[in-house]
Amino acid sequence: MAEPFSHPLWPLWLSRRKQQLFAGKISAFFFLLAVLALADGLQTLVRTDTNEIVLLAGQSDGVSGPCPLQNPVTTDLQARFSPSDTELRFELEGFFAGYLIGNGMWRGQVLAPHACASSEVTLLVTFQGTPQGQKFHIRVFATEEDLRAHSPSLLYCHLGMRPFVLAACFAVVALLPALFTLVLGRKNLNLLQQLHLAEIFRVQDKVSENGSQRFLWCADYGESLKIGQALSVFSAEGDALGQAVVVSQNKRVLCLSMSDTSPVSSGCLVQLHHPST
Numbered sequence: 010m011a012e013p014f015s016h017p018l019w020p021l022w023l024s025r026r027k028q029q030l031f032a033g034k035i036s037a038f039f040f041l042l043a044v045l046a047l048a049d050g051l052q053t054l055v056r057t058d059t060n061e062i063v064l065l066a067g068q069s070d071g072v073s074g075p076c077p078l079q080n081p082v083t084t085d086l087q088a089r090f091s092p093s094d095t096e097l098r099f100e101l102e103g104f105f106a107g108y109l110i111g112n113g114m115w116r117g118q119v120l121a122p123h124a125c126a127s128s129e130v131t132l133l134v135t136f137q138g139t140p141q142g143q144k145f146h147i148r149v150f151a152t153e154e155d156l157r158a159h160s161p162s163l164l165y166c167h168l169g170m171r172p173f174v175l176a177a178c179f180a181v182v183a184l185l186p187a188l189f190t191l192v193l194g195r196k197n198l199n200l201l202q203q204l205h206l207a208e209i210f211r212v213q214d215k216v217s218e219n220g221s222q223r224f225l226w227c228a229d230y231g232e233s234l235k236i237g238q239a240l241s242v243f244s245a246e247g248d249a250l251g252q253a254v255v256v257s258q259n260k261r262v263l264c265l266s267m268s269d270t271s272p273v274s275s276g277c278l279v280q281l282h283h284p285s286t
Contacts, residue, residue: 014241014243018203019204021200026245028193029193032187032189035183036185036186036190037183039180039183043180049162050164053162053165057161060145060146061145062146062148064097064121065121065150066121066149067125068121069120070119071116071118072132075113076136077136081104085136085137088101089132089135090133092130096122100120101116104116117134127150127151130146132147157169206243206279207263208277208279209242209276210226211275212225222267223271225242225253225264225266226265228263229281234258234281236256236257237255238282239254239255240255240279240281241279243277244272245276245278251267263279
């Protein structure tokens with residue numbers, strides 16, 4: 010029975026590999042949380058109308074729209090709330106050129122008093138001499154608890170945190186173990202070269218006239234090997250899996266073949282030998 014791989018640096022490789030896998034799992038977990046939070050934020054945007062404004066009592070929000078008049082004045086714009094007895098106020102800030110194509114635009118603020126009750130209000134902004142206007146649907150909430158209870162965002166409803174803010178926080182946290190994984194990966198790669206080992210990155214079974222064979226691909230790390238040379242194959246834990254024969258060596262990639270009955274998969278290791286050994 011073939012002996013497992015043995016080298017003074019081998020325990021260090023196993024330790025670093027476990028650390029790298031653990032850090033990678035932590036990073037993947039927080040990235041998954043970031044994606045879920047981002048998905049919650051996107052579904053909130055999809056379920057929210059572009060002309061919908063959500064206000065908390067005591068807050069204000071900006072509104073804007075196109076201006077059909079060439080030289081408008083303040084009295085040309087008319088803002089009407091429905092119902093008309095609402096406590097909301099509209100303040101026109103002025104007119105300005107459009108950001109993209111230079112058309113005239115107007116800009117204003119919708120303000121909700123501190124003691125404003127929860128309600129749904131429609132704001133219609135029109136200009137004198139124009140038949141159509143721009144309509145905004147405004148939802149006002151008296152308390153933050155009421156706002157959270159009616160929010161389409163699951164995270165904001167149950168945790169009180171904005172989904173995009175939470176996604177950004179999770180992504181930042183995920184980057185820390187990801188950087189640690191990257192640093193460990195480079196150190197492990199250097200350690201593998203010291204051990205004259207190469208990690209198998211591809212395994213493929215092929216059936217030919219000579220029977221079925223299993224082909225393995227790994228980096229050669231600049232070592233010159235002979236076609237037909239036998240190399241030892243080990244599992245990621247160092248257990249011997251058998252011998253593989255060099256089939257080709259091209260562009261720093263080594264192709265080997267071995268019996269298809271061997272339990273070899275991506276992540277296993279090939280021991281590279283110098284031709285003189």
